[in-house]
Amino acid sequence: MEPVILTHTGPSAPGRDTTGWATHEARLRDVPLRVLRGLLPATARATMIVCELRRTAPVPPLLGLPPATVSAPVVLVPEGLGPSHHRPDVVLGVDARDPAPAAIDFAFGCARVRGGSRLHAVHAWQLPPDAPRLPFGLPEVDRATWEDQEVQLLADVLRPWRAKYAEVQVLEDVRLFTPAEAVLRCSTHTALSVIGRSSRTAGWGAVTQSLLAGTTCPVAVVPS
Template sequence: MEPVILARSGRSTPGRAVIDWAAHEAQMRGVVLRVPHSPSREPVGASVIVCGVRGDDDAPPLRPGSLSATLVGTAHGPVVLVPDLLATSRRRAGVTLGVDARAPSDAALGFAFESARLRGVRLHAVHAWALPAGAAERPFGVPERDRAAWEDHEVQLLGDALRPWREKFPDVRVLEDVRLLSPTEALLHCSEHAALVVVPHDSGTTVWKEAARALLRRATCAVAVVPS
């Protein structure tokens, strides 16, 4: 089985929280934890790559050229960034997933469901949406029935996106959450009680990268960025 790799730049030792998180992840998955002795910017052959929020190179998370940005941009699997001041409590046990119900990421969905299953916790699936273009400019505002109809449609989209995964992971409890917010705002609101937040990464868009950056700036939980 593929190992969990604890990535580092070689210039500093990963914090205890990072090491403990990687070791626990490897134990849950029944794989070995591999720590490269030499600086490794593009680990290969890993089920999960783990590094500190600042990438152990003192660069802000996901800043171009930083270890975290390099890993996220080149890895073929999940990259988990773990803050040194990791908040651990029973209130922070769940897994929160950002979902674009119009173009769901199978990779992110699969990782989130598997992570929730391994931990025996609930998966909080968050879909952010916005009013149709021009709706907010209506002279008398948006009628409540229109807004309700649009929201019902978003709820249906999220349900459709999650259905095959709920069937594949029947033992995972799922909270479906549709929010009239940006992805960044929605995940910030919903991450307060999460032990792990899963964010899809699509090189063709920036919305989820912005959400990941915002989460990591104030992270007290692990954030997994999963390439589509």
């Protein structure tokens, strides 16, 4: 992987928000920024690739390449974002039952380079499928027990990275929502949201598409 950040400007609109975000990120990491005027090279290897996220096309084709062929983290910056360099937290969407190590490491690294930013790690969970059909409703003690188990799962997943990035403050958060909704509810005023992308998924995936359709902050999609 080359220590460089790639971004893109189209032939008609310069994408100032996207280029500005990428420029700031390159300065934080002390790596070069390379601005592309055409399609993304199929052999691109970079620290990250930064693209504009247009509201009229919330699921971008990634500059002519299918997502599954790109090995670098892709950051999608919503159009009209404006200055966001001083927003506080980095939000990480974690599936504690099927964690994405590359996404977790990337999110911790993003919080560290921002110096003092908190990593807000969010794990979404669901009640058992038969819970709504219980004759007397869901006992509160059962819900509390299940939630405690989810909290422990998240803590166990994050423990190695909390040791590796000891200087990063971490908020562990377990929420009874869908994964996309959990991240969206936590990322209204954040610097960046980070999620993983399975190598088994040819496109962006349903969770990623839902998140991109509603996000108000840049979203990093990190391949596994």
